[in-house]
Each structure stands twice: as C-alpha cells, then as structure tokens.
Amino acid sequence: MIDIRQVTKCYNHVTAVDAVTLTIRQGEIFGIIGYSGAGKSTLLRCLNLLERPTEGNILMDGKDLTALSDKEVRKERQKVGMIFQHFHLISSKTVFENVAFSMKAAGKTKEEIKIRVQELLKMVGLSDRSGHYPAQLSGGQKQRVGIARALANDPKVLLCDEATSALDPTTTKSILNLLKEINRKLGITIVLITHEMEVVQNICHRVAVMEKGKVVELADVYDIFANPKTALSKQFVQTVHSLELPERLLTGRKGPIVQITFQGGSAEEAVISETLRQFNVNANILHGQISYIQDQPLGTLIIELIGSHTEVQQAMDYITERTNRLEVLAGVA
Missing domain, CATH: 3.30.70.260 (ACT domain)
Structure with a gap:
C-alpha cells in the first residue's frame, strides 16, 4: 500500500529522517513511536508530501508521489486524510461546515456534501452537533469532527499526528475505539504516530520504533511487548508494563x-x-x-x-x- 524507500529529510544541516525504509500494508493500523525529536512527525508529513523528502521515494498504490508535480500531488492528497493533535478546526464555521470544507474544495455538489456529511457525523457520533461551533465542543468532540473531516473525500489512508495526545485517558480510549471501528468497517489504512506505548498496544497491528531519525526496531505489536530487541523499545514497553520491584x-x-x-x-x-x-x-x-x-x-x-x-x-x-x-x-x- 505505502512503500517508503530510503527516505531522508534534512533541514539545513539537521537530518530529521535518516534513510528510512518501510512498507505499510493495505488495511493495517501502523504505529510509529518515538520520543520528541525522533523524526516521526516529519516522516508522517513526508507520506503526503507536506514535506518533500530530501532523498528517497514515497510510493502509494505503486505510484511514486515524489515524482509528481505539485498539481498532481494535490490531487493525490485527496486520497489521504489527516487528523492532528490540536484539531485545526475553523472556529468561525459550524461542525457541518468544517466537515464539508474539503468536499467543497474537491468540487462536490451541495447534495453530495449534505448526504456525506450527515453520514460521517452519524459515524463519529455527532449527528446532534451539526450546527455547533468548535468553541461549543469538548476536546473529544473536536477530534471526532477532525476524523469526520479527514474521511470526507473517501481517502484510502488516514494519517494521525499525535491524535490523542491532547485528550484525557477516557476520551483517548473512545477515540481509539472509533479509529479501530473505522478501520474495521471501511478497511482504511491508518498510520498513527505517538509517544505513548499504551496507544500502540490498544490499536496498532505493527509498530516502527524511531530514534534520531532512524527506525531502530520494526515488529508486530505483540512481539514488541513480548520480546523487545532494543533498549529504546524496552523503555517504551516498561512505561506500560512496569515490573520494577522495591x-x-x-x-x-x-x-x-x-x-x-x-x-x-x-x-x-x-x-x-x-x-x-x-x-x-x-x-x-x-x-x-x-x-x-x-x-x-x-x-x-x-x-x-x-x-x-x-x-x-x-x-x-x-x-x-x-x-x-x-x-x-x-x-x-
């Protein structure tokens, strides 16, 4: 589904992503975990060319995005939805208008937009909030609007940039359950970055552990917890499964x-x-x-x-x- 081939991203003399190669399978929930500065957010933004790699290639469904023109990239981005840590909703627009925004940009008719937005708000449990403004919503509700907006144009891939970091534990659990349900019902591929191993445990099928721009370990989530190979992976596992004795x-x-x-x-x-x-x-x-x-x-x-x-x-x-x-x-x- 997504092939990341020797991708490097540099800013002046700083290498944020260093020769990363990964394959993300169709329909899986793939986690990328690392501490701040590990390069995970930069790598995620390279997947839809919000950041163009300095070197390497990003292939989606066999198409090399890095070989496309800016106009062609904008068209391909419609196949990729994105949700953010801080929601990025338009405060002056209602929930309905926020979800409809990208559909208008894609040239959908008013009737298509109305039907699709109603479907999405029902999916994320916000049918009764259609006319509300972001300031009238809780953090979890804002993220649900963000998820609905990301799904508006029927993307094949959903990118989640620390999507639950700003939420309390109970709300985090509800958002993760929603993402799992979306993955199960729609078969959409989800790429999720986080610094919380509990999020990885709860939702992901496989995970890549990043440090200093490199992937230091890649495995099924169960295998990472059962038998972490690197010191960094062990640290992350211990944040969830702490077994230290006095x-x-x-x-x-x-x-x-x-x-x-x-x-x-x-x-x-x-x-x-x-x-x-x-x-x-x-x-x-x-x-x-x-x-x-x-x-x-x-x-x-x-x-x-x-x-x-x-x-x-x-x-x-x-x-x-x-x-x-x-x-x-x-x-x-």
Whole structure:
C-alpha cells in the first residue's frame, strides 16, 4: 500500500529522517513511536508530501508521489486524510461546515456534501452537533469532527499526528475505539504516530520504533511487548508494563526471585499450579499482570521459589520448558 524507500529529510544541516525504509500494508493500523525529536512527525508529513523528502521515494498504490508535480500531488492528497493533535478546526464555521470544507474544495455538489456529511457525523457520533461551533465542543468532540473531516473525500489512508495526545485517558480510549471501528468497517489504512506505548498496544497491528531519525526496531505489536530487541523499545514497553520491584524485595530472600513471561497458550494454562504439585517448592508471588494485545494474552509473573536447591532448580527447568521465558532476577541472599 505505502512503500517508503530510503527516505531522508534534512533541514539545513539537521537530518530529521535518516534513510528510512518501510512498507505499510493495505488495511493495517501502523504505529510509529518515538520520543520528541525522533523524526516521526516529519516522516508522517513526508507520506503526503507536506514535506518533500530530501532523498528517497514515497510510493502509494505503486505510484511514486515524489515524482509528481505539485498539481498532481494535490490531487493525490485527496486520497489521504489527516487528523492532528490540536484539531485545526475553523472556529468561525459550524461542525457541518468544517466537515464539508474539503468536499467543497474537491468540487462536490451541495447534495453530495449534505448526504456525506450527515453520514460521517452519524459515524463519529455527532449527528446532534451539526450546527455547533468548535468553541461549543469538548476536546473529544473536536477530534471526532477532525476524523469526520479527514474521511470526507473517501481517502484510502488516514494519517494521525499525535491524535490523542491532547485528550484525557477516557476520551483517548473512545477515540481509539472509533479509529479501530473505522478501520474495521471501511478497511482504511491508518498510520498513527505517538509517544505513548499504551496507544500502540490498544490499536496498532505493527509498530516502527524511531530514534534520531532512524527506525531502530520494526515488529508486530505483540512481539514488541513480548520480546523487545532494543533498549529504546524496552523503555517504551516498561512505561506500560512496569515490573520494577522495591530493592528491599530483592534482598534477604529465602529463595531465588524469577520473572516468568507467559505468551500465547501458556498464559492461559495452570503452569505455576502444576509446578507446585510436581515439586516440593513454595511460591511467593511478588508481582504479576496479564494483558491482551490483539486478543492474544501476554502475562508476566515475578515469584520467589522456596525449597531445596535441587527441587527449586527442577521447578525452574520445568517452568522454562513450559514457557521458554524464565529469568533469574536475584539469587538467594
């Protein structure tokens, strides 16, 4: 759907995006995550040539946008909707007029505009706000107007630039659910940039992690959470799945402290119960959690295993065999 080939974007002597190559598949929700200054917003703006790459190519449905004239690019942009962190609604226009704005620019008739805007406002849950002005709306409602406006000309791609960063957690969840529903119903490809790993966990199929203009890791979202490869990815995962223990829990223990990661089927099996039945050990639970990412369970448990050295080692070997993911955090004091 979207092929990003060795794209570099420079501003004077600063390289904001550095030789990025990615393929974004038709119909997926693709996340790009990084801290401020990582280059993610610049890369997103290169996708519809709001920023022209210094080097490299952007292909959409096989068409090289970087080879087009400015007039041709403007036509292609009608296939790409965009929503922003700070909404960018026209304060002097009603909700209806804001959504209709791009359709007028595209030359649609009044009747076409009326029917389409009504459909979109119903889709985003704002049918009763058609005549309201932006100042009369909450932040979540403003973003829903932004989403409706971005969908007005039936785009194939929706670009989301920190679309939930200005919203509270409850409103963020409702907007993410709306985007997921739009993706499911319309099959539209969504590219979403964020600095919040919880957003990635909740909505994305795959994610690219960016640092200093480069993509340092690319994987399915489940795999990033289950087995992050880079230090930066681990930092982002820990913002959602924080498993740090107080230092006092790591000292003066009767047995080793181990962290067990349960993926897929093992997360729904009684591995620990079976371990305690088979071996003469006790388990002191210190920390644990389970999440569902793309409907797949991912669990983490930190326990202290108490018993003889032989029994404890056999228990750890058994757990490792069942889960393939056991890490000793601290030995016997």
